[in-house]
Amino acid sequence: MAFTAIHPEHGRIDATRSDLGCGLDWSQVHRVRPRINLTCPECEWGVHAKHSSRGLRFFAHNAKRPAECQLSNESVEHHLLKLELATAIRAAGWYAELEVRADDGTWRADVLASSADGTRRMAWEAQLSAITAEELQERTARYADADIAVCWVSPRAEVPWLSSAPAVRVAVPSKDAHVWTVADGLAKFMPKLGSWVRVSDIDLATFARWALQEQVTPHTILPRYRRVRLRPDGSLSRRASCWASAKSTAAESRHEQMRSRQDEQKKRRQERERVEQERKLLEEKARNAEEERLRAIEREAEAEKARERLQVQMAQWAAERKERLAQAEEQRRIEEERARKAEQARLAQERREREAAERWWAELSGEQWQGLLAAIGELSVQEKVGKTYPVKQGVDAEYAFGVPIMARRGLYGIVRPSPDSVKNWNVYGRQRIFVRNQREADLFTDQGVDPALVIHFDLPDFEQLNLC
Template sequence: MAFTALHPEAGRLDASQPDLGGGLAWSDIYRARPRPGLTCPECGWGVHAKHTPRPRRLRIFAHDAGRPPECTMAEESWEHHMLKLEMAAAIRAAGWHAELEVPAQDRTWRADVMATSPDGARRMAWEAQLSPITVDDIRARTDRYRAHGIDVCWVSPHARTPVWMGEVPSIRVRPPLGPDPWTVDDGLAGFNAAAGRWEFREEPLPHFVAWVLRGSVITRRTLPAYRRVSRTVEDEYQTYVRDLWWTSRKSAQAQVEHEQMRLQREAEAQAREAERQKRAAEAARKREERAADNRRRRAEVVERGRRAREGQAECARVLRQEAARLRRAAEEQRRARDEAEQARRAELGRNAEGIAAAWWVRLSPAQVEELFAAVIEEAEEDGVPLSNPRARAGVPAFAYGVPMHGGGLYGIVRPCPALAVLSPQLAFQRIFVRNAEEAQALIGAGLPPWRIRDLELPNPR
């Protein structure tokens, strides 16, 4: 499925335009006889005019049977196509010309939607980026556009922020729930001069596109002091790092002015500190002069106090000896405690399997399955697909708790409190327990409470 095709006489056709971009009517190619020789601009295979199913009834070009499997245009998703149409409509509403699926002459790039100014002097590519891509790759693709004198904006419709957001000119959009337009909810920001920070701005996609094409919204690098930005998403406070924003010229200037003010304040603070140190040095000099006078006056007292000091020194020596004796005694007590603790841990290690078996045998098989079902449900709510949902074997390294994996170590299920002292790494893992009683047992064993997830299941009977 694609929106463009090559006509043997009219040239490049665009199904999103009323005259197909070639001065033709849809009826000239849709079910026309004899059939026009339309081909795919990407792979050269034959295509034919077609409508999508009701109720949308969009005009598209579909490949004839037997198309080459490597044609990238045929593999684009429905969501990809719909986003391209939305961007094209917004560009045209802004008074610019929009073409879909425009390739470079040297085939180094193919723009999803190419916007061209009414006078033809400016071009800007709008790319719907749905598939994963590295930051280095998207920067390279952006540079290829710039080498041809073309600006570009990358658009993601995914709920999860892509890794390249803020690395290149980019936005994230949110599809509407009803007839409203798509909404830009990331990549667009305004600078709050009073707070000294960037803040997210949400605007309808058509407004954003029009602002960009008019030049009232531009890209601006974030200065180092303002790279961190936060927002609340579904009652959760989240912090992001952004190096690049779409923003107004006013906000761009506000950032510069705020940085100048911040640097000026820092310079003033440094000057005040230098002055304070200067005054402190002068005060120290005067104190030293007074001290020298005092030392001279005390010189006569020194000899009289020598014998008294000798007595005090002897007393201090005795006190030091006693303190050393007390330290040795404390060290011996500590060593004895350490040896006892090592012996206790060694005994635990020898009996670990039996202790762990007694810990797990408290649960019936049904209660064990109930516990792991709750953990799997928790992982699904977190959006983590577990790679070992049927794991039930305890691991000694985790106090015979069961490690669950999903793109990494997700958490440890029901480690034995009595063996927790042998597994210090538990303090850095997420731990799942059946109920508050098991949670308290692990807390009593020294594990941080915030690492423990109480699944609030009933006590085993």
């Protein structure tokens, strides 16, 4: 399906124009016999004139058309939008050509609008298929190189590239309304809001007239204002460009100048505040430094007093320590003197005890000693403790200068310890003491020794000359 075709005699013809653009009537190409050899301007395949049930005139490809022909692959919606664009352009007093290709093939406009004097051209692109912002900008640049303005038009609900190039989003006519309207891409600047606000519900024909007459032009929104209000009290959407009137762009410029002045005033105020704050900080820093210096002087004075107190205290401690050392030395001397005297007393006591023990044992003759041992042996037999015998020859100072007697099970008893040593003897404990007779036994019991531990054998006393 296409709206244009190549006539073999009249050249390019346009089904959207009453005279087909060359002074012909539709009946001169529609269902004429023989059929006129019309061709597609895109793929050069044969086409023939047709019209829909609602009277829409167009050219259809003959059978076995090339699959790659762009015109034949465009949807009905695409063609209808192109027709609407052409109608709006013509209503504005401009000349509209559909499906125009550059001689060098660098561009192909869905609808090419030309001013009455031929000095200006503007391409209108019905963009329904997916396209990237980069591709859109590249194609826009090609038009600019050819000194052709452009407006991209899309009826899609979501147009992600809307602000990437001169573009608008249009709304398809509803059942009740038969007018295409501009839904997005056109905006006006509202100084009271300090923001761009989207203008919607403008019919496409009005917008086309404004654009062709340059009452609205593509405008790059200043960075500060790129959050465009979709409604005065509604949500925001980020946009880099829009279609706008000179009045709105001038209002934006004035508002930007005002904001720039405010920013500059704010900047100067902030600079003054910064300088003042810096001055206050410096003053506070100087004040803090002075306070710290005074505190340091106070601390040094306190430290000096503390050092003086410490010196006094250390001198006092040294004197006290010296006194303690002197006292300790005196105490040590006293203790040594006491120990020396105690040792002298002990030695004197030991000497007296030994002398007493010598006198004590001097009373006993060898025969008496043997008799006493025999009596002890008989007692051990009676008590069934086994054979008894002296631990060593002679008396033992450890046992109060007596003679320890051993039996099978250990110490059996002490023979004749010295009575003068018994009171200082701490070894005997519960050991038995063997003596000759009652007289000797009384010498021990009178000193508190348990009578049950003192065993005597009623042996007679005889004068003894030697100590055993």
